[in-house]
Amino acid sequence: MEDIPVYVQIHNQLKADIAKGKWQIGQRIPSERQLSEHFSVSRMTLRQAIQTLVDEGILQRKVGSGTYVANRKVQEKMSGTTSFTDIMLAQNKTPSSRVISYHLAEPTLSEKEHLQLPAAAHIIRMERIRLADQIPICFEIATLPQWVGQNLRRDELGDSFYHVLEAQGFKLGHAQQTVSATLASEKVAGLLKIKRGEAILKLRQITKLQDGRPFEYVRTQYVGERFEFYLER
Structure with a gap:
């Protein structure tokens, strides 16, 4: 696992959690602050993982509201x-x-x-x-x-x-x-x-x-x- 960037490891874990139903479609996931504390990483590292999931269409950002599990198109x-x-x-x-x-x-x-x-x-x-x-x-x-x-x-x-x-x-x-x-x-x-x-x-x-x-x-x-x-x- 040492060769895999930390943000990718977090991305993979969050993706697996979503697939298992930890958060349902349309549900808001914990804040970046909460997740960065959970994974013991900086906000910047956590944000990279979140942005990758957003780019993949798995998560969706809503301005002023938070980040949600996206509807599957x-x-x-x-x-x-x-x-x-x-x-x-x-x-x-x-x-x-x-x-x-x-x-x-x-x-x-x-x-x-x-x-x-x-x-x-x-x-x-x-x-x-x-x-x-x-x-x-x-x-x-x-x-x-x-x-x-x-x-x-x-x-x-x-x-x-x-x-x-x-x-x-x-x-x-x-x-x-x-x-x-x-x-x-x-x-x-x-x-x-x-x-x-x-x-x-x-x-x-x-x-x-x-x-x-x-x-x-x-x-x-x-x-x-x-x-x-x-x-x-």
Whole structure:
């Protein structure tokens, strides 16, 4: 153990304590002063260990309040086409959806461009909230060409949209994704049960079939504290 820096040893011990449930998610851990006395180290050494845990997303600092065990975020790897349902199940969470609206409409210029639609085409526009263990994770607006959505029933959309399409014989291809940061509007905040102005991760995605035809243009807003994307090379 002599070759391992002291702050790393403290980091490992605190991480193990959290994994064992010594402090629960959302619970404040002892102050830096208390912990530095417990481990018989300087505040600077203790602070290094805490900051490393914060950087790893295990702890969360709240200004003027203290340091807390962070909520474990749902993660999505940005590669390929993966359904929300599959992501949730892979992380031992129960997925569900609540459809807000589902109707036939004329496409906007942006929707027409992204879905490569002819001049007279119509689209089906769907709004729904996606949940994990009954906690709202994101609000999405999905636009589908009429030829894709015309055989879908609204009651089928409480589960995985991709699974429904595959069951109908569609072969899914790849997706193009763009992620940006924004703040929750009053409408989105109300739907996701957060405060107006809270951090939001905004995903814009165009999904194609294996033959190259775009079949979905979706704009999704994720609660920043409950979801994160990661890249893997």
